[in-house]
Every structure is written in structure tokens, then in C-alpha cells.
Amino acid sequence: MILIITVLFSLFYLFQINKMTFALCESREIPEEKQNKIYATVNVLITILMLSLYVEVFLKV
Template sequence: MILIIAVLFSLFYLFQINKMTFALCESKEIPEDKQPKVYRTVNILITILILSFFVQVLVST
């Protein structure tokens, strides 16, 4: 049950982070050719954070 809630929370969290990354790109006027690199970096870092959270949840249960 906790794992299902964690997955749903993670999807929501990743979506919100992408919205904030878009706002960052707009406010800082990052060129279009550099935006995919920014998104990729942010998504990789957030994915690592989420995976470490899953490992912590699985180990603690």
C-alpha cells in the first residue's frame, strides 16, 4: 500500500518539478537549444532522488 502511494506521489512530484523547470527556463530566458539539457539534468537528478526514496521505503518495511 505504501509503495502504491509512493509511486503516485512520485509521478505528481516529477510533473510539478517539470512545471517549475519550465517556469525557470521562461524566467531566465534560457535559449531553446539549451532547454533540453536543463530538463534532462533536472529529470535525472529527481529520478535518482525518487529511486533512493523507494529503496529506503523497501528496506524499512
């Protein structure tokens, strides 16, 4: 049950981070060409963070 909650929280968190990244790109008027690289970098880093959290929770359960 804890693992399911962790995965749902991770998806919600990733969605919120993407919304904040979009707001950053809009407020800084970052060109479209660079936005794709920013999104990719942020999503990879957040995914690594979420995977490490998932592994930590899984090992403790």
C-alpha cells in the same frame, strides 16, 4: 500499499518539478538548445532522488 502511494507521489512530484523548470526557463529566457539539457539534468537528478526514496521505503516495509 505504502509503495503504491510512494510511486504516485513520485510521479506527482516529478510533474511539479518539470512545471517549475519550465517556469524557470521562461523567466530567464533560456534558449531552446539549452532547455533540453536542463530538463534532462533535472529529470535524472529527481529520478535518482525518487529511486533512493523508493528503495528506502521498500527496505523498511
